[in-house]
Amino acid sequence: MARRRYGGMGVLGVALLALCALPLPAAALDFLSVSEAAPLFDAPSAQAKPLFVIAAGTPVERILSLEGWSKVRDNKGDLVWIEKKYLSTQRHVMVRGERAEVRASADEKSALVFVAVHDVLLELIEILPGGWIRVKHRDGQGGYVKAAQVWGL
Numbered sequence: 001m002a003r004r005r006y007g008g009m010g011v012l013g014v015a016l017l018a019l020c021a022l023p024l025p026a027a028a029l030d031f032l033s034v035s036e037a038a039p040l041f042d043a044p045s046a047q048a049k050p051l052f053v054i055a056a057g058t059p060v061e062r063i064l065s066l067e068g069w070s071k072v073r074d075n076k077g078d079l080v081w082i083e084k085k086y087l088s089t090q091r092h093v094m095v096r097g098e099r100a101e102v103r104a105s106a107d108e109k110s111a112l113v114f115v116a117v118h119d120v121l122l123e124l125i126e127i128l129p130g131g132w133i134r135v136k137h138r139d140g141q142g143g144y145v146k147a148a149q150v151w152g153l
Contacts, residue, residue, distance in 0.1 A: 031061050031062070031091060033087070033090060033092040035088035037056050038083065039054075040052055041081045042080070044071070046083075058075075058094065068085075069082070075094050092124060093133065094152055096151040099116065099149075100146075106128050116137065116145075120137075123135060125142065132145070132147065133145055
């Protein structure tokens with residue numbers, strides 16, 4: 001049986017090329033924050049093994065939703081289950097490095113308002129162009145920080 005070749009590719013190569021041209025579903029990140037301290041579980045059930053309690057305001061990335069439960073990823077990459085009732089659309093971000101410099105405006109030469117250290121939570125007010133976000137600390141101070149300095153976007 002003779003094999004047909006298309007431009008130097010076999011039938012399998014053409015099929016793989018065609019699959020690559022198909023549109024893929026968008027991989028949108030779905031970040032939420034924990035509304036109040038909540039237990040995290042290893043399965044979507046209150047009878048599952050509780051792993052630890054997550055603090056209020058902590059940002060999580062929703063990976064999957066089932067009735068009453070969401071599978072989420074935390075800033076360390078752990079995948080766990082949380083009851084949906086503990087998730088809020090009011091967003092927070094968490095400082096990912098040793099420190100994040102919060103400035104008076106979205107400019108690296110702008111005055112430094114305060115420095116937030118590793119794992120500090122900041123309320124997300126607005127996402128701006130140019131890689132900046134507007135944030136507010138729980139003590140009321142606010143400003144602008146580079147998006148790369150925080151986790152939860």
